[in-house]
Amino acid sequence: MQKQNSFEEGRVLLINKPLRWTSFDAVRKIRNLTKTKKVGHAGTLDPLATGLLIVCTGKFTKKINEYMAREKEYTGTITLGAVTPTYDLESEPRDFKSIAHLTEENIQKTTQQFTGNILQTPPIHSAIKKDGQRVYELARKGQDVKLDPRPVTISEFSIEKIDGPIVYFKVICSTGTYIRSLANDFGAALGVGGYLSSLCRTRIGEFLLKDALTIEQLEAEIKQSAIGNKQNDSCNQKG
Incomplete structure (x- = not known):
């Protein structure tokens, strides 16, 4: 699992946007989950649409226009x-x-x-x-x-x-x-x-919905990563 600060460094997240969420709802949720200020999406989906939403964090927000231009x-x-x-x-x-x-x-x-x-x-x-x-x-x-x-x-x-x-x-x-x-x-x-x-x-482009995470899956991954980081920190302190 990647450490939480990796989101600040920059990540490209493939998200399966839930029905009735705006694209900004997804960005706001991910911003809160990752404790990262720089978060943006590469192409709006209407609230009644579902499916693949590319969300970029940290330094990877510079790639948003590049991803947005793809088929x-x-x-x-x-x-x-x-x-x-x-x-x-x-x-x-x-x-x-x-x-x-x-x-x-x-x-x-x-x-x-x-x-x-x-x-x-x-x-x-x-x-x-x-x-x-x-x-x-x-x-x-x-x-x-x-x-x-x-x-x-x-x-x-x-x-x-x-x-x-x-x-x-x-x-x-x-x-x-x-x-x-x-x-x-x-x-x-x-x-x-x-x-x-x-x-x-x-x-x-080359990014597929089948590789995307739900918001719930992303939240679980982040929580699991945080638990792993705490355990590592505890082992390091004991060592």
């Missing part, structure tokens, strides 16, 4: 036949439409429109800043927010399973891609609307 992989579900203002379940579905006429072939074929180098408009309920303010704050105030489309690369958008209105997908994409926007745009292209109903980030 991302996600799995999740899009629910067709309605939309939400936030493009996910942070807000209530509305504008319900029948999906009875949709075929699997139609759904599969529509993914082609969103593969490759495309322009994507971020959600107005996002942390992007416009005129010095977070756009979600402006949107919550009812202000008319307009964002320009941005170039992103989606190298894979595959449909893994279709279960009624729920479409199970896998996406491999560049940094800056909003999967919420993809869900909304995909539903619009099908003519029935759609919103992101679940999301899990499974990879960032």
Whole structure:
């Protein structure tokens, strides 16, 4: 086990972010657990998303931008036949439409429109800043927010399973891609609307979710390390 001060020196932690936690919730928890001031994450996950969050401590916070720029992989579900203002379940579905006429072939074929180098408009309920303010704050105030489309690369958008209105997908994409926007745009292209109903980030560059720790596992590791350090200190004093 590594000593607690190794977090001050610098560590890269792979964390499986819990559902309903913000990315900053995870950073704050790790800051408290490790007693380390310099802690940051390499790429935000929305509260309703789970999966891989890279957290850097100490000197390794200098690598955050490098990690953030790497390719991302996600799995999740899009629910067709309605939309939400936030493009996910942070807000209530509305504008319900029948999906009875949709075929699997139609759904599969529509993914082609969103593969490759495309322009994507971020959600107005996002942390992007416009005129010095977070756009979600402006949107919550009812202000008319307009964002320009941005170039992103989606190298894979595959449909893994279709279960009624729920479409199970896998996406491999560049940094800056909003999967919420993809869900909304995909539903619009099908003519029935759609919103992101679940999301899990499974990879960032070469870092994999299967190698990540839960917050509970990290806490247990730190406690075990602290016990080991105390025992070593006690042996050294006796020696």
